[in-house]
Amino acid sequence: MEPEQGDQPQQLQVNDVNIHNKNQSLAATDTGPCPICLGSFVEESYLDICFHKFCYTCILHWTKVVAAKHSRKPPSVKCPLCKVENFSIIYGYDGSSFQRQHVNQDFATSSFFSKAHRYRLQCYYTEPGLLDDKINVSQYWKSRKYLQLNRWLQSWLKREIQALTQEEDVDIITHHILGVIDSFSRRNEQVHQTKKHEAKQEEFKTLVSDAARPFLARRTDRFVNELIIFLASGLNIEAYDEVYKQHLGWNTSSVIVEDEDSESNELVPAVPYLYIFDENSSEGD
Amino acid sequence: MQASRARLFKEYKEVQREKSADPDIQLVCDDSNIFKWTALIKGPSETPYEGGVFQLAFSVPEQYPLQPPQVRFLTKIFHPNVHFKTGEICLDILKNAWSPAWTLQSVCRAIIALMAHPEPDSPLNCDSGNLLRSGDVRGYQSMARMYTRLAASPKKG
Numbered sequence: 001m002e003p004e005q006g007d008q009p010q011q012l013q014v015n016d017v018n019i020h021n022k023n024q025s026l027a028a029t030d031t032g033p034c035p036i037c038l039g040s041f042v043e044e045s046y047l048d049i050c051f052h053k054f055c056y057t058c059i060l061h062w063t064k065v066v067a068a069k070h071s072r073k074p075p076s077v078k079c080p081l082c083k084v085e086n087f088s089i090i091y092g093y094d095g096s097s098f099q100r101q102h103v104n105q106d107f108a109t110s111s112f113f114s115k116a117h118r119y120r121l122q123c124y125y126t127e128p129g130l131l132d133d134k135i136n137v138s139q140y141w142k143s144r145k146y147l148q149l150n151r152w153l154q155s156w157l158k159r160e161i162q163a164l165t166q167e168e169d170v171d172i173i174t175h176h177i178l179g180v181i182d183s184f185s186r187r188n189e190q191v192h193q194t195k196k197h198e199a200k201q202e203e204f205k206t207l208v209s210d211a212a213r214p215f216l217a218r219r220t221d222r223f224v225n226e227l228i229i230f231l232a233s234g235l236n237i238e239a240y241d242e243v244y245k246q247h248l249g250w251n252t253s254s255v256i257v258e259d260e261d262s263e264s265n266e267l268v269p270a271v272p273y274l275y276i277f278d279e280n281s282s283e284g285d
Numbered sequence: 286m287q288a289s290r291a292r293l294f295k296e297y298k299e300v301q302r303e304k305s306a307d308p309d310i311q312l313v314c315d316d317s318n319i320f321k322w323t324a325l326i327k328g329p330s331e332t333p334y335e336g337g338v339f340q341l342a343f344s345v346p347e348q349y350p351l352q353p354p355q356v357r358f359l360t361k362i363f364h365p366n367v368h369f370k371t372g373e374i375c376l377d378i379l380k381n382a383w384s385p386a387w388t389l390q391s392v393c394r395a396i397i398a399l400m401a402h403p404e405p406d407s408p409l410n411c412d413s414g415n416l417l418r419s420g421d422v423r424g425y426q427s428m429a430r431m432y433t434r435l436a437a438s439p440k441k442g
Contacts, residue, residue, distance in 0.1 A: 035386040036350060037288060038295035062385055065351045069381075080384040 034058055035081055045091030047077075048100070050084040056091045063089070063103050073104040100166070112168040116241065120163040123244065124222055131229055131247050140232035141197035146204070147185050152236045154178060159237070160226065164219050173215050180211040201228070289349040293319045296388055310393045320345040323359075324393050328437065329401040333429035334362070337437030341396065342372075343389060353383035356392060361436035363429040365403045365414040374399070375409045 032040045036058035043056035054062075062080060067073040076085040092099040140146065157177055161170040184207055188200070195203075205224050213220045233240050297319070300312045308327075315321035322343035328334025340359040346352045356379060358372035366375040376399055378387060387395075408414025416425040 033295070036292075038292050038299075038388075058385075061351060065348075078384075080386040083384075 036062060043091055044093070045089050046093075047079050047084075047086035048088045048090055049086045050079045050082050052079050052081045054080075056089065059089055060101065067104050075103060075105065077103045112162060113166065117159060117163040119241070119245070119250075120160055121166075123226070123248070124164070124219060126248060131233075131243070134243050134247060135229055135233045137201075137228060137232040138197065140234075141201045144188075144197075145234070146200075146231065147189055149185075150231055150234075152240075153181070153231070156230055156237055156240075157227075160223065161215070164216055164223065173212075177208060177211050180207050204228075289345065289347055290319060292350055293345060296390070299388075300390065307390070307394070309397060310390060312389055312393065320347070320349075322354075322389055324389070326393055326397055328433060329397055332401050333426045334364075334400050334433050334437070337433035338439060339400075339437050341393065343392075345389075350385035350387070353379050353387070354389060354392065355379075356396070361432055362400075363410065363413055363425075363432040364400060365405045365408040365410055365417060366399060368409040369412075373409060375404075375407055 032053075034041050034053070034055045036054055039055070041053065041055050044053060045056040045059055046053055047059070059080075063077040066077050076087050078084065079086055087103055089101045089103070090098050091101065154174065157174045158170060161173050161177075162168065165173075181204075184204055205228070208224050208227060209220050212223055216223050230240055233243065235243065293314075297314050300314075309329075310327075311325040313323050313325075315323070322345065324341040324343065326339050326341060328337040328339060338360075339362060342357055342359050344355040346354065356374055358367055358374065360372075361369070362372075363369065367373070368375075374396065376395060378384070378392070378395055403413075403417060405414040405417035413425060413428065416422075416428070
């Protein structure tokens with residue numbers, strides 16, 4: 001009983017700012033109003049594909065209204081302005097980082113993003129302090145323990161990268177970083193040790209940073225430090241988590257619940273998204 | 286509720302400000318109820334509705350703009366997608382293709398476009414739809430024109 005959609009020629013004229021290019025839209029200086037509430041923007045946010053701009057709560061409410069019409073919540077929402085399917089809402093953009101709310105997906109129900117992922121991500125929002133009393137990093141390098149394979153490293157890397165990128169499939173990044181670490185160890189097996197262990201550690205840091213930076217951007221340095229702590233601990237993942245949480249003074253069981261997201265479940269934007277939007281990044285082409 | 290009221294108030298101000306922007310549409314808000322609006326639209330030129338002025342009644346839900354407004358013709362109109370008795374309108378954007386970026390003003394524009402481009406394959410008025418579907422454009426036009434004269438033309442004198 002519905003007319004064909006194609007016959008509404010003026011559908012797009014309404015408020016359509018006609019932005020097809022992400023970079024263009026970032027440069028665009030449209031100051032509103034929000035197409036949904038017609039007020040000025042409150043918590044500016046963008047749809048991830050078409051980059052149309054809305055108030056955060058306006059677009060979030062709209063995705064929920066759309067979802068309520070489906071028995072199975074769709075993973076995407078059509079832009080109210082241009083009807084392009086979008087998969088997430090980008091908000092909290094401060095010039096270097098932003099947060100992301102996936103459409104109809106919160107981390108509580110997401111299959112791969114476990115409490116452990118969440119805890120690891122939260123760690124990146126705290127000052128680590130020094131774990132010197134528990135984990136002796138320089139001893140690890142002095143005694144050249146890095147020559148031995150750490151059999152928990154792969155799982156640790158995978159979880160860490162999943163937590164940081166909030167992507168499920170990170171095998172290729174994990175593999176890449178593991179390869180870099182592996183070749184570092186093997187090179188050092190053969191070469192006679194002349195360098196100081198501090199220099200070794202620096203070399204390791206640089207290598208891993210270079211490998212990880214395209215994927216982890218601003219979180220890279222911290223990630224490498226975390227990696228070094230994990231390696232030096234010599235612990236398996238469970239034991240390492242225990243030590244780490246203890247160190248931060250996080251009550252092991254209540255860490256997840258008590259944090260910022262105990263408010264309304266509906267508006268919890270999960271944990272801040274960590275990818276850095278960088279115009280110089282080569283990913284755009 | 287508050288959100289819909291605020292947004293309707295914005296639309297009200299916009300309508301006041303741009304009164305002459307679209308001479309084919311005149312939107313008026315009910316004096317006592319911001320959820321009730323009336324619109325007068327001019328029949329598009331080069332259609333059988335040309336020369337007519339049609340009255341629309343808007344009933345805006347509390348969830349607006351997340352839910353579409355209910356719109357119907359108060360003026361009798363012979364059109365495949367408008368119910369002849371109730372004035373109900375079959376238009377996708379008023380149902381499942383609704384987007385909160387539409388405004389009452391732009392809905393009026395969409396209805397004017399629908400008047401100019403009937404969709405005989407999803408008829409609410411079967412007589413009108415059948416005339417068009419059987420290719421009897423003249424028959425449809427003369428009926429539509431007659432009702433425009435009878436019901437939608439300003440009374441003389």
